[in-house]
Amino acid sequence: MGAIIKPDAHLILYLPSGNHKIVKVSPGRKVPLGKFGSFDADQILGHPFGLTYEIDNQGCLTVVDSLDSVVDEATWTDSEDNRMLVDDPDSQKMTMDEIETLKKDKQLTGQEIVAKVIESHSAFNKKTAFSQEKYIQRKAQKFLKRFRTQSIGSNELMEYYNAKDPARIMDLRMETLGLMLSLANVQPGGTYLIVDGVSSLVVCAVLERLGPEGQLVLLHENEMVNLEPLQLMGIDLVSDPRVKPVSFLKFLHPEEFRAELEFATAPPPQEQLDQLKTSQRNRTLRRYRKAVQYKNIVDLRNSHSFDALLIATTLQVSGLVQALIPFVHGSRSIVVYHPCKEPLVDLEENITRPDNRLIATQILESAVRPYQSVPGRFHPHMSLERGGGYILHCLRAYPTAVQAQGRR
Amino acid sequence: MGAIIKPDAHLILYLPSGNHKIVKVSPGRKVPLGKFGSFDADQILGHPFGLTYEIDNQGCLTVVDSLDSVVDEATWTDSEDNRMLVDDPDSQKMTMDEIETLKKDKQLTGQEIVAKVIESHSAFNKKTAFSQEKYIQRKAQKFLKRFRTQSIGSNELMEYYNAKDPARIMDLRMETLGLMLSLANVQPGGTYLIVDGVSSLVVCAVLERLGPEGQLVLLHENEMVNLEPLQLMGIDLVSDPRVKPVSFLKFLHPEEFRAELEFATAPPPQEQLDQLKTSQRNRTLRRYRKAVQYKNIVDLRNSHSFDALLIATTLQVSGLVQALIPFVHGSRSIVVYHPCKEPLVDLEENITRPDNRLIATQILESAVRPYQSVPGRFHPHMSLERGGGYILHCLRAYPTAVQAQGRR
Amino acid sequence: MGFxxxxxxxxxxxxxxxxxxKSQFKPVTMQSGETLHTRYGSYPHNDMIGKPYGSQIPAMGDKGFVHVLAPTPELWTLSLPHRTQIVYTPDASYIVQRLEIRPGSKVIExxxxxxxxxxxxxxxxGTSGDVWTxxxxxxRWEAAKVELEQHGYKDIVHSFYRDVCSDGFQPASGVHAVFLDLPKPWLAIPSLPQYLELGGISRICCFSPCVEQVIETIKTLKECSxxxxxxxxxxxRxxxxxxxxxxxxxxxxKRQESFRERRSxxxxxxxxLEELEKQDDDDDSSVVGSPPNKDDIPYVDLYNPWGKGERIVKGDDRFQWDIFSAGERDIKSHTSFLTFAVLAPAPPKMKT
Amino acid sequence: MGFxxxxxxxxxxxxxxxxxxKSQFKPVTMQSGETLHTRYGSYPHNDMIGKPYGSQIPAMGDKGFVHVLAPTPELWTLSLPHRTQIVYTPDASYIVQRLEIRPGSKVIExxxxxxxxxxxxxxxxGTSGDVWTxxxxxxRWEAAKVELEQHGYKDIVHSFYRDVCSDGFQPASGVHAVFLDLPKPWLAIPSLPQYLELGGISRICCFSPCVEQVIETIKTLKECSxxxxxxxxxxxRxxxxxxxxxxxxxxxxKRQESFRERRSxxxxxxxxLEELEKQDDDDDSSVVGSPPNKDDIPYVDLYNPWGKGERIVKGDDRFQWDIFSAGERDIKSHTSFLTFAVLAPAPPKMKT
Incomplete structure (x- = not known):
């Protein structure tokens, strides 16, 4: 059996308009859907993910086949071409008020409203089948009260940020994220070093591939790491034991934190704890646990054997990569994402190519081109959001002591 | 009636292999075609361009429909898929020697040889129709002795250099050249300023659009302009009165050439000429004509009214554009080509955007993607030569004396 | 003045x-006494007439300005409302170059x-050529015809209201190049040869958005040689x-160091404070000097290399700036498929 | 060691x-005593065994070197001969991400x-998942099966010699994701549902090079819900x-100035010389000093800013260098069309 929707789960709901909405479904609570009204969460709790529902005017849900199909087969006549069609804003005879009346007073469903709207278009049969279909689809997106449920993973997170504020994920897209994970050879049980300036999207995606045994060290540039925003979408990075956040300073300069590391070598003696007030004792124990976690990270660091370094940040990447080379194990990958090519060209020219600890540097640009797949009208989408940015990939090597000269 | 092949014309011949060859066809002479032998030029003189010929073993030509179609319909059986096909270099039972015998001794035509080669392939009917077609095409390209004639214009020139040494035209491609000409609004009767580091390709293309009234000033970076190479292809830039070459130094600093300009103001007095030896007189007259041509260019320069500036060069473009801005008339275009984006980004950032004499800067990248159009197997070509580089386009403006501030 | x-x-x-x-162009016919009103201010035509093309024109009593440009086919294309079916410049310029259209060419559209x-x-x-459209x-025919005449193409472009699929391309003749932007180009292709140049190479481009149309077009082109x-x-892009x-x-x-200093x-x-409190508890009278003040936190200047919390204009020279280039956000990914073909001239008698 | x-x-x-x-990788199984012979020198396996992966290995008595790398699916793909039908990394990585394949997933290929x-x-x-291929x-089946076992996928990948279009996908079950790289995927799609996870979302990707296949596949996917x-x-790229x-x-x-100086x-x-000749003719005896020498051309040092005529190594610091980036010359423009679809779980009874 596939996963089911559990109480208090976070979901992403896809709407006919192509928009989506992140909601939490709690027993006995209503789920608000904006102008579509709302529905009782209980109606979908226990259901599998991936179903599409239609909301009637009472807020009751029915499972339907698709978000935007209206009637099985268009029964209208069409025109070979649009030579008879004259642009006329008055060809739609129904006013918005009349449509509102249909909705509110006549209690028509979305489907029925779309049918009425088409009926009242005076020039509908002068349109080509192509234009008719576009018109119906536009109306369907406007009047159908449907949604599809989906659990939230890295792909949905990416879609969410891409619609809301693509800068927060540095315009990262699925083809490029997928390519990063493959080139970094992310797999169950691995140990990864990550710089994530993309709202923890890389962290999430790596966790999905990590299995229970893997782990990742997350380097952050602030005073404290900020993993809370994803809690609001039901993704708990804060208490995931596989996620080990640490500041650049503490990772790169553990020698400045000797006291903390020494503190972690043995638990505070019981007699010492016994002498403290409860609040002080708890504070000491918390400090000890944090120090142990830090020591654990420093041990990973000192083993120089991360299974890959993944970077997606607005920090200048050249200096970053240079500082982190030593910690990556030989034959493992360094993968750096940037929406623009320039920082990666700089990185290749000034760091990865001159440094013989890095080999096989390549800068890649991956892009996906979607097609419209309406029967009889197959073609690439007319417009497209811009491509998925660039990846620099190279491998960590151990040069021989006496530098071999020559080729390459 | 369309153009016909005149005596001593230069032609480009396209071969079934996709290669081409530039030849001169002179009455009574043979035209060599490498391993395909040769044919008498007289056989095609007076013919229209664009025909496809097959050469028989006596060197006689017949007009045929296509360069590479072999037999009307394949009569072999095919296989649904290639599950029965095992890679085996021995499946072709005929040796190269046997094929040579067919050619030389049996005097078979290319078509007949291809048919024999297919017959003797033991696993041919285990191939899919798709693989069969590919196989036949490969053999057709190898054995068919055919060629198609074509006159030489900018498109053929581009194809020639693209195959021979793309660096000599800086990887310029048809989509980008076409876009340059459109954005520069090249039209009959215009006057254009050109920097051409692409083997005179831009000059040729502009001339094709210029009509008899137009003219172009060609800035060159050497001691002398080099227009001779195109003579070998029948394109005479040297004696074309519309082409006015001048060095950067003489164009930008006419004040250093006052003597020459003064010399051009009036023809040398007859009495003075009479006193000279013949050789000296000719030299003086030649010097006078050159001075007049130079003065003519300087007059064009001083009118500050070129109808566009077109640049394709490996020189650093920022300094170049900055020096040439004053000579372009208001509302006319500056169009700069480069195979890499970096120099154009530098040009936009440091010259065209900060300078209020230039507006509407854009950097464009145009690319053509060809499809394979075999019936039943429509798809983009699997591999593709890299794209057509980048264009920076902007318009010349006259700022108001008191600089308007604010938007933009 | 024409284009x-x-x-x-x-x-x-x-x-x-x-x-x-940025790419907003408004075609305006100059009439002295008239004024152009825009969101960016008002511009009397009299301020423009007599100025060279390319001039920057300040708004009447305002801070705005516009540039007055000479019309070109490219600027005209940019000024058209987007909903109209348009052959954009990247396609148009490639088609003209590939069809080898030149001064004097005879073209069907x-x-x-x-x-x-x-x-x-x-x-x-140009004036030595002909376009039959x-x-x-x-x-649509009426509107385009009027515009083309106003724009100075009267003697070059000949406009007809006609369904070429059923009624052909009369009076075109001696044509070098054909451009078909029709829902079903395959219906028009068979009648073409009679309009083409005798003994010359003819070139065609069919402009179709969908693959199915392309496949049908290719079939017909092959059948028609x-x-x-x-x-x-x-x-x-x-x-x-x-x-x-x-x-x-x-x-x-450095910034994380300064966080650390502040924290310590x-x-x-x-x-x-805790020590003092403890002393307080132990011996109230032993306090020497003034008690620590809440606001007395030793001030640690946080290292702020990127002006966090300030309003910064791009290029501010207190900071270092990198120059990046990024593709525009919305790409016209697909306009149409362009199917090109060549019709060879009729073969002459061979000399043997 | 497995992958x-x-x-x-x-x-x-x-x-x-x-x-x-640059992107030439050779898979070699380590056997002490053996030697790898390449165009770039010879490398005894004993020089590699015991070294960490990623080490640079100098050639035996030679100047060449190689790097010894740990196998990954990506390096393995690069080492395959190009003529084989291969799903390359850009496609493969996108398909895995989009089909939401994770540790424990059950997949059909x-x-x-x-x-x-x-x-x-x-x-x-991983070891908690299954791939039925x-x-x-x-x-081809035999070769792949042997390799996959040698590479440590024995417990994960289950290989079958079978035409799935006629004979189905037994013993796959509870499948989350399906990848079909078949000439006619529409023949295999109808039988799929019985192998998919009950009550879960299933995802499919069909990999077809031609448009005609895609159109047929989409039709069948629609018919099969x-x-x-x-x-x-x-x-x-x-x-x-x-x-x-x-x-x-x-x-x-400056260079053109120096040409000019030389010419003048x-x-x-x-x-x-001409003047002297003239004097010569006029009065032979009046010559003073030595006559002008042919080799006596006043030497003008041509300005040569770019080292013309010299052999220059890129980056030579007597010159200024710009850093450019250009797309590789031959682009894999098209591999295949990827057609994705989702099959929703069966709807449960609705609470009302």
Whole structure:
């Protein structure tokens, strides 16, 4: 059996308009859907993910086949071409008020409203089948009260940020994220070093591939790491034991934190704890646990054997990569994402190519081109959001002591 | 009636292999075609361009429909898929020697040889129709002795250099050249300023659009302009009165050439000429004509009214554009080509955007993607030569004396 | 003045392309006494007439300005409303180059559509050439015809209201190049040969958005003996140049150092306060000097290399800036498939 | 050691990817005593065993070197001969991400082909997942099966010699994701539902090079109730960074000045010679001093800012260099169309 929707789960709901909405479904609570009204969460709790529902005017849900199909087969006549069609804003005879009346007073469903709207278009049969279909689809997106449920993973997170504020994920897209994970050879049980300036999207995606045994060290540039925003979408990075956040300073300069590391070598003696007030004792124990976690990270660091370094940040990447080379194990990958090519060209020219600890540097640009797949009208989408940015990939090597000269 | 092949014309011949060859066809002479032998030029003189010929073993030509179609319909059986096909270099039972015998001794035509080669392939009917077609095409390209004639214009020139040494035209491609000409609004009767580091390709293309009234000033970076190479292809830039070459130094600093300009103001007095030896007189007259041509260019320069500036060069473009801005008339275009984006980004950032004499800067990248159009197997070509580089386009403006501030 | 006249100075009656925004152009016919009102201020035509094309014109009593530009087929295309079917410049320029259209060429176009490509064809064939253009949508035909005449193409472009699929391409003759932007080009292709140049090479481009149309078109072209059939797509990206502040690892480390200093300063003060409290508890009278003040936190200047919390204008020279270029956000990924083909001339008698 | 073991040090029996050139990788199984002979020198396995993966290994008595790398599905793909049908990394990585394949996923693949994508699937599902892979070409099936077992996927990947179009996907069950790389995927799609996870979302990707196949596939997917059908193409370009010498207009002008100086010096000398000749003719005895020498041309040092005529290594610091990046010359423009779809779970009874 596939996963089911559990109480208090976070979901992403896809709407006919192509928009989506992140909601939490709690027993006995209503789920608000904006102008579509709302529905009782209980109606979908226990259901599998991936179903599409239609909301009637009472807020009751029915499972339907698709978000935007209206009637099985268009029964209208069409025109070979649009030579008879004259642009006329008055060809739609129904006013918005009349449509509102249909909705509110006549209690028509979305489907029925779309049918009425088409009926009242005076020039509908002068349109080509192509234009008719576009018109119906536009109306369907406007009047159908449907949604599809989906659990939230890295792909949905990416879609969410891409619609809301693509800068927060540095315009990262699925083809490029997928390519990063493959080139970094992310797999169950691995140990990864990550710089994530993309709202923890890389962290999430790596966790999905990590299995229970893997782990990742997350380097952050602030005073404290900020993993809370994803809690609001039901993704708990804060208490995931596989996620080990640490500041650049503490990772790169553990020698400045000797006291903390020494503190972690043995638990505070019981007699010492016994002498403290409860609040002080708890504070000491918390400090000890944090120090142990830090020591654990420093041990990973000192083993120089991360299974890959993944970077997606607005920090200048050249200096970053240079500082982190030593910690990556030989034959493992360094993968750096940037929406623009320039920082990666700089990185290749000034760091990865001159440094013989890095080999096989390549800068890649991956892009996906979607097609419209309406029967009889197959073609690439007319417009497209811009491509998925660039990846620099190279491998960590151990040069021989006496530098071999020559080729390459 | 369309153009016909005149005596001593230069032609480009396209071969079934996709290669081409530039030849001169002179009455009574043979035209060599490498391993395909040769044919008498007289056989095609007076013919229209664009025909496809097959050469028989006596060197006689017949007009045929296509360069590479072999037999009307394949009569072999095919296989649904290639599950029965095992890679085996021995499946072709005929040796190269046997094929040579067919050619030389049996005097078979290319078509007949291809048919024999297919017959003797033991696993041919285990191939899919798709693989069969590919196989036949490969053999057709190898054995068919055919060629198609074509006159030489900018498109053929581009194809020639693209195959021979793309660096000599800086990887310029048809989509980008076409876009340059459109954005520069090249039209009959215009006057254009050109920097051409692409083997005179831009000059040729502009001339094709210029009509008899137009003219172009060609800035060159050497001691002398080099227009001779195109003579070998029948394109005479040297004696074309519309082409006015001048060095950067003489164009930008006419004040250093006052003597020459003064010399051009009036023809040398007859009495003075009479006193000279013949050789000296000719030299003086030649010097006078050159001075007049130079003065003519300087007059064009001083009118500050070129109808566009077109640049394709490996020189650093920022300094170049900055020096040439004053000579372009208001509302006319500056169009700069480069195979890499970096120099154009530098040009936009440091010259065209900060300078209020230039507006509407854009950097464009145009690319053509060809499809394979075999019936039943429509798809983009699997591999593709890299794209057509980048264009920076902007318009010349006259700022108001008191600089308007604010938007933009 | 027509598009083909390459005028230098704006005259009464000229069609001027007024540049309002980045790629916002408004065609305006100059009439002295009239005023152009825009969101960016008002501009009396009298301020423009007599100025050279390309001039920057300040708004009447305002801070705005516009540029007055000479019309070209490309600017005209940009000024058209986007909903109209338009052959955009990247496609148009490639088609003209590949069909080898030149001054004096004779060209067929069907349908005319918005007439934007017709302008580009007319520019290239010039007064020694001819463009026969056909449109089956009456309103569209009328509009394009009027515009083309106003724009100075009267003697070059010949417009017809006609369905070429059923009624052919009369009176075109001696044609070198054919452009078909029709829902079903395969219905028009068979009748073409009679209009083409005798004994010359003819070239065709069929413009179709969908694969199914392309497949049908290729079939018909083959049946009608066209050769060198090739379908392509032209795509064109614009690249936007921008500045981004350089943020280095060294600055991150210094900043994290300063966080650390601040934290340890706060902790020291806290410890001090606790000690004092303890002393307070132990011996109230032993306090020497003034008690620690809440606001007395030792001030640690946080290292702020990137001006956090300030309003920074791009390029501010207190910071380092990198120049990046990024593709425009919304790409016209697909306009149409362009199917090209060549019809060879009839073969002459062979000399043997 | 298998691909999934992430080993640190090379051991006897390991499969090592030896990097010979830019993207030239040779899989070699370590056997002490053996030697790898390449165009770039010879490398005894004993020089590699015991070294950490990633080590640079100098050639035996030679100047060459190689790097010894741990195998990954991506390096393995690069080492395959190009003629084989391969799902390359840009497609493979996108498919895995979009089909939401994770540790523990159950996946169907048909056909196996070269097995390169099977490696990537096996890596991601890990030991808690299953990949059922089917191939109708016996030789290819056998080869892939052997390789996959040698590479440590024995418990994860289950290989079958089978035509899935006629004979189905037994014993697959509870499947989350399906990848079909078949000439006619529409023949295999109808039988799929019985193998899919009950009550879960199933995802499919069909990999077809031609449009006609895609159209047929979409039709069948619709008939079989698959939704969210979308066809895409993935393209991937490599960018090459290179240095180019900066050549400025100032240098051009200085160079042309020096040409001019040389020419005028030559002319001056010529005039002088002519004058002397004239004097010679007039009065032979009046010559004072030595006569002008042919080799006596006043030497003008030509300004040579770009080292013309010299051999220059890129980056030579007597010159200025710009950093450019250009797309690789030959682009894999099209591999296949990827048609994705989702099958929703069966609807439960609704609470009302």
């Amino acid at each position: 083909l006249d390459l005028p230098n100075v704006i005259s009464e009656g000229d069609l001027v392309m007024v540049r309002l925004g 069907a349908g005319t559509g918005s007439g934007s490509f017709t302008h580009a064809l007319g520019r290239t064939v 056909f449109e089956f949508h009456e309103v 066209w050769t060198q059939i090739e379908t392509v797509e032209v795509s064109c 614009e690249w936007i140049v921008r500045k981004e502040m350089r943020r280095t690892l060294e600055d991150v480390l 300063a706060i902790q020291q003060r806290k410890r001090k | 999934l073991d992430l080993p640190n040090v090379i051991s006897e029996g390991d499969l090592v990817m030896v990097r010979l050139g 048909a056909g196996t082909g070269s097995g390169s994508f099977t490696h990537a699937l096996g890596r991601t599902v 089917f191939e109708f070409h016996e030789v 698959w939704t969210q059908i979308e066809t895409v193409e993935v393209s991937c 490599e960018w090459i960074v290179r240095k180019e010498m900066r050549r400025t207009l100032e240098d051009v002008l 010096a030559i002319q001056q000398r010529k005039r002088k």
